[in-house]
Amino acid sequence: MKNIVNVRRNRFLETSLAGGLILAFSLSQTGPSQRFGSSIPSGSESTPADFLRIGPDGTVTMIINKSEMGQGVYTSLPMLIAEELECDWKQIRVEPAPVAAVYNNPLTGMQMTGGSMSVRTEWERLRTVGAAAREMLLEAAADIWGVPKARCHADNGMVFHDSGRKLSYGELAEKAAGMPVPLKVPLKDPSAFTIIGKPVARLDAKTKVDGTAVFGLDVKTPGMLTAVIERPPFFGGTVKSLDAARALAVPGVAEVVKTDSGVAVIAEGFWAAMKGRDVLDIAWDEGPHTEISTNTIRQHYATLAQNAGKVARDKGNFGTALVSAAHRLTASYEVPYLAHANMEPLNCAIDLKDDRCDIWVGTQAQTLHRAAAAAVVGLRPEQVFLHTTYLGGGFGRRGNPHSDFVVMAAEVARAIKKPVKVVWTREDDMSGGYYRPFWYSRFSAGIDKSGDLTAWHQRLVGQSIMTGTAYARRLIKDGVDATSVDGAADIAYEIPNLLVDLHSPVVGVPVQWWRSVGHSQNGFMIESFMDEIAHATRRDPYQFRRALLKDHPRHLGVLDLAAQKAGWGSPLPSGRARGIAMCESYGSFVSEVAEVSVSPDGKVMVHRVVCAVDCGRTVNPSTINAQMEGSIAFGLSAALHEAITLEDGRVRQSNFDTYPVLRMDEMPLIEVYIVESKEDPGGVGEPGVPPIAPAVANAIFSATGRRIRRLPIGTVV
Amino acid sequence: MISLKVNGKMYEVDALPDTPLLWVLRDDLGLMGTKYGCGIGRCGSCTVHMDGQAVRSCAIPVASAAGKDIVTIEGLSAGGLHPVQKAWVEEDVPQCGYCQSGQIMAAAALLAANPRPDDADIDRAMSGIICRCGTYQRIRRAIHRAAAMRQG
Ligand code: FES
Ligand code: FES
Numbered sequence: 063m064k065n066i067v068n069v070r071r072n073r074f075l076e077t078s079l080a081g082g083l084i085l086a087f088s089l090s091q092t093g094p095s096q097r098f099g100s101s102i103p104s105g106s107e108s109t110p111a112d113f114l115r116i117g118p119d120g121t122v123t124m125i126i127n128k129s130e131m132g133q134g135v136y137t138s139l140p141m142l143i144a145e146e147l148e149c150d151w152k153q154i155r156v157e158p159a160p161v162a163a164v165y166n167n168p169l170t171g172m173q174m175t176g177g178s179m180s181v182r183t184e185w186e187r188l189r190t191v192g193a194a195a196r197e198m199l200l201e202a203a204a205d206i207w208g209v210p211k212a213r214c215h216a217d218n219g220m221v222f223h224d225s226g227r228k229l230s231y232g233e234l235a236e237k238a239a240g241m242p243v244p245l246k247v248p249l250k251d252p253s254a255f256t257i258i259g260k261p262v263a264r265l266d267a268k269t270k271v272d273g274t275a276v277f278g279l280d281v282k283t284p285g286m287l288t289a290v291i292e293r294p295p296f297f298g299g300t301v302k303s304l305d306a307a308r309a310l311a312v313p314g315v316a317e318v319v320k321t322d323s324g325v326a327v328i329a330e331g332f333w334a335a336m337k338g339r340d341v342l343d344i345a346w347d348e349g350p351h352t353e354i355s356t357n358t359i360r361q362h363y364a365t366l367a368q369n370a371g372k373v374a375r376d377k378g379n380f381g382t383a384l385v386s387a388a389h390r391l392t393a394s395y396e397v398p399y400l401a402h403a404n405m406e407p408l409n410c411a412i413d414l415k416d417d418r419c420d421i422w423v424g425t426q427a428q429t430l431h432r433a434a435a436a437a438v439v440g441l442r443p444e445q446v447f448l449h450t451t452y453l454g455g456g457f458g459r460r461g462n463p464h465s466d467f468v469v470m471a472a473e474v475a476r477a478i479k480k481p482v483k484v485v486w487t488r489e490d491d492m493s494g495g496y497y498r499p500f501w502y503s504r505f506s507a508g509i510d511k512s513g514d515l516t517a518w519h520q521r522l523v524g525q526s527i528m529t530g531t532a533y534a535r536r537l538i539k540d541g542v543d544a545t546s547v548d549g550a551a552d553i554a555y556e557i558p559n560l561l562v563d564l565h566s567p568v569v570g571v572p573v574q575w576w577r578s579v580g581h582s583q584n585g586f587m588i589e590s591f592m593d594e595i596a597h598a599t600r601r602d603p604y605q606f607r608r609a610l611l612k613d614h615p616r617h618l619g620v621l622d623l624a625a626q627k628a629g630w631g632s633p634l635p636s637g638r639a640r641g642i643a644m645c646e647s648y649g650s651f652v653s654e655v656a657e658v659s660v661s662p663d664g665k666v667m668v669h670r671v672v673c674a675v676d677c678g679r680t681v682n683p684s685t686i687n688a689q690m691e692g693s694i695a696f697g698l699s700a701a702l703h704e705a706i707t708l709e710d711g712r713v714r715q716s717n718f719d720t721y722p723v724l725r726m727d728e729m730p731l732i733e734v735y736i737v738e739s740k741e742d743p744g745g746v747g748e749p750g751v752p753p754i755a756p757a758v759a760n761a762i763f764s765a766t767g768r769r770i771r772r773l774p775i776g777t778v779v
Numbered sequence: 780m781i782s783l784k785v786n787g788k789m790y791e792v793d794a795l796p797d798t799p800l801l802w803v804l805r806d807d808l809g810l811m812g813t814k815y816g817c818g819i820g821r822c823g824s825c826t827v828h829m830d831g832q833a834v835r836s837c838a839i840p841v842a843s844a845a846g847k848d849i850v851t852i853e854g855l856s857a858g859g860l861h862p863v864q865k866a867w868v869e870e871d872v873p874q875c876g877y878c879q880s881g882q883i884m885a886a887a888a889l890l891a892a893n894p895r896p897d898d899a900d901i902d903r904a905m906s907g908i909i910c911r912c913g914t915y916q917r918i919r920r921a922i923h924r925a926a927a928m929r930q931g
Contacts (some may be wrong), residue, residue: 718817
C-alpha cells in the first residue's frame with residue numbers, strides 16, 4: 063500500500079500504514095460486524111463500522127466515508143467495491159458513513175475528504191472489502207449446496223454452481239454474514255477489471271436533477287428554527303453591548319443570543335431572522351485588525367522579500383551560480399486573497415439534548431468538526447452524531463481546520479437548547495474570512511552563455527495556513543509550512559542551483575486551503591516565470607520545458623500530449639495565441655494549453671483549453687474529465703476575475719456583484735486527454751487547477767507581449 | 780394570508796408580503812429543491828418558473844407571486860422525466876449539484892421559448908446562473924441534447 067502516496071514528500075506517511083488493512087463490515091442489517099487486522103485504537107471510538115450491507119432484497123448499500131462535494135466519490139468509491147464484489151451495479155445504494163475511526167483517512171488519522179486523496183487512500187481497502195464480501199457469499203452458497211467453494215462463482219449479484227444452480231446475493235446475505243471473514247483475499251489483476259477504468263455515470267445524478275438531493279441547507283427536523291449570526295465588522299472584533307429589543311419585536315423572531323462569534327438571531331424562518339438581524343443594535347469592540355489593507359500588505363510583503371527567509375530548498379549553490387551567470391532575470395509576482403464561494407453558502411444544523419447532539423452538515427472534516435462541536439456543547443465526541451449531507455461545493459472551505467461554521471452553530475445550540483439551523487448569507491460567507499492567502503514571490507534566475515537555466519531562486523511571502531491547526535506538527539518543519547512551498551521546493555525542472563526560501567508573516571486575515579492549496583499560487587508564479595525565461599532565451603516555451611524534464615517521463619508525457627492535441631506551433635486565426643503550463647500535484651501530472659485572443663481594445667477571451675492528465679490508473683474516466691473541466695473553470699474564474707481585498711480592516715467584497723466569477727459565456731471549449739498508465743491512482747479533484755492561470759497568462763504574453771505578474775488578470779489587459 | 784399556486788397546488792401562506800418567494804417555497808412550503816445562492820438576483824440558483832418565465836425567486840416578493848402559476852424543480856415533471864432532466868443525466872452534468880435546479884429550470888424555460896437554441900442563445904439564457912463546479916460545457920451539451928430529444 064505504500065505506493066499510494068506518490069506525493070513527493072510523503073508528508074502524511076508518518077501516521078504509518080503499518081497497522082495494516084482495516085476491514086469492517088457486516089453483510090446484513092442484523093448481522094454481526096466482523097473485523098480483522100484492525101488497527102483501530104481500542105476504547106473511545108466504538109461505532110460499529112460498516113462499508114457494506116446487502117439486504118434480503120439484494121440491494122447493496124455501500125457506506126462511503128468520503129464526502130460527496132461534486133468530485134464523484136459516491137460513484138468512484140462504489141466502483142472499487144463493486145469491481146471485486148461482482149454485484150449488480152443497479153442495486154447499489156450509497157449511504158454517508160457516520161463518524162468512526164474505521165473511516166479515517168489512514169494517512170491523516172482523521173475522517174476527512176481533501177488533498178485529492180479519496181481514491182488514493184481507499185484504492186486497496188475498498189477493493190479488499192468487496193473481495194472479502196464476495197468470498198463470504200461464495201462460502202455461504204457452497205455451504206448451502208454442500209459443494210466445494212471452488213466450484214462456485216459470483217457474477218452480477220448471483221452465485222452460480224457448475225451444475226447451474228444459483229442463489230442471489232439477497233438470498234445469501236444473512237448466511238454470508240455468519241461466515242468467517244477471509245484473512246487473505248487475492249485482488250484481481252488490473253487486466254481483469256470490468257468496472258474500474260470504464261466511464262461510469264454518476265450514481266447521484268438523478269437526485270441532483272430532480273431537486274431531492276439534501277444539502278445541509280435543506281435539513282429541517284420538526285421544530286427546527288433558523289438562525290443568522292451578525293458578526294463583527296472586523297476580524298478579531300467582539301460584541302461590546304447589545305440591544306435586542308427591536309429584533310425581538312420582529313414577528314417570527316424567537317430569540318436573540320450573544321455568542322462567542324457574534325449575535326445570533328433565531329427565528330421561525332430565514333426571512334424573519336434576517337429582518338431581526340437588520341434591526342439589531344450592537345456596539346462592537348473593533349479589535350486589533352482595523353488597519354489591514356491590501357495595499358499595506360503588498361508593501362509589507364515586498365519589503366520582507368528583500369531579506370532572506372527560511373530555507374525550504376537549497377541545492378547546488380545559487381549565489382555563486384547567479385554571479386557567474388551570463389544573463390540574469392528577476393521578476394515579482396502576486397496573487398490575491400480568494401474566497402471559495404461555494405455555491406451553497408455555509409450552514410450547519412444542530413439539535414442538542416442533554417446527553418446527545420445531532421449535527422447535519424456538509425463537512426469535509428468529520429473527525430475535527432465533531433470534536434470541536436463536542437467541546438463547545440460539553441459532550442464527549444461519541445455523544446455527538448454527525449450526519450454528512452451532500453456538499454454544495456467544498457473546495458476546501460468545508461474542511462475548515464478551525465471548524466468555524468460548526469463551532470458557531472454549536473454555540474447557538476448551547477445557548478438555546480433547541481434544534482436550529484445556522485445559515486450564512488452569501489455576504490457572511492464571502493466576507494467571513496478563511497481565504498486562500500495573498501502571496502508575493504520574488505524570482506531570480508541565472509542563464510549561462512548557451513542559454514541554459516543554471517540558477518533559480520524563488521522567495522515566497524505569505525501566511526501559513528497550517529499554523530495553529532491539527533496538521534501543524536506534521537506539515538511545518540523548521541518554520542516552513544510544506545503547503546506554502548507546494549510545487550516550489552519540489553519543482554520538477556532540472557536546475558543545478560536552486561534556492562527556495564519563505565517568509566510566513568502573521569496577518570490578521572483568517573486563511574485556509576483553497577482547491578490545490580499552495581499549488582494554486584505557485585503553479586501560476588513558477589510556470590509564468592519559466593515562460594519569461596524561455597522567451598528571454600528565445601526558446602519555444604514548450605521545448606524549453608521539455609529540455610528541463612529529460613528524466614521525467616510522466617511530466618514529459620502530459621506536456622507532449624497537451625502540445626500535440628493543441629496543435630502547438632500550428633497557425634492560429636489572427637489575434638489568437640497559445641500558452642502552455644505544466645504542474646504536478648497530488649500524485650498527478652497535468653499540462654494545459656490555452657488558446658486566447660486579446661481584442662484591439664484589450665478584451666481577453668479564452669477560447670479553448672486542451673488538458674492532458676496523467677493520474678495513474680484511472681478509476682472513472684468520466685469523473686476525471688468532469689474534474690478537469692471543473693478545475694479549469696474554477697482556476698480560470700480566479701485567474702480572470704477573483705480577488706478579496708481589504709481596506710481599513712474591512713473586506714470589500716460581499717456577493718457575486720463585487721466578486722464576479724466565471725459564467726457560461728466565458729467558458730472555453732475544454733478537451734481532456736487522459737494518459738494511459740499503470741501507476742497507482744493519483745488525485746483528480748485539484749491537479750487541474752494550477753496550470754490554467756499560467757497557461758492563460760502565457761498565451762496573453764504571446765498575443766500581446768504583456769506579461770501578467772499579478773492576478774486577477776481582469777477582462778481587459 | 781397570501782394565496783399561492785405552486786406546482787398546480789393552491790396554498791394559503793401566512794408570510795410578510797415582502798418575504799422573497801424563495802424563502803416561502805423553502806421555509807413555508809418545504810420545497811427545498813429551489814436553492815439560495817446569493818439573495819440578490821446574481822446567481823440564478825433560485826430560478827423557478829412564473830407563468831412560464833424563468834425568474835429569480837429571491838428577488839420576487841411573495842405578494843407579487845400571488846395568483847401567478849409557479850413551478851419549481853419539484854413540479855417540472857413527474858419523476859424527473861422532463862427532457863432537460865433526462866439530458867442532464869445522460870450528459871452526467873451535475874457535480875456538487877447545488878446549482879442544478881436553477882440551471883435546469885432556466886434551460887427548460889429557454890427550450891419552451893426557443894426549441895432549437897444555438898450557442899449564443901444558450902449563453903444569453905444561461906449566463907445568469909453560476910456554477911462554481913464549472914459544469915457549463917456539459918450544460919451546453921445537455922441543452923442541445925434536450926432540444927434534439929424534444930423534437931423527437
Ligand atoms: S439566490 Fe436568487 S439569484 Fe442568487
Ligand atoms: S454543480 Fe456545483 S455549483 Fe454547479
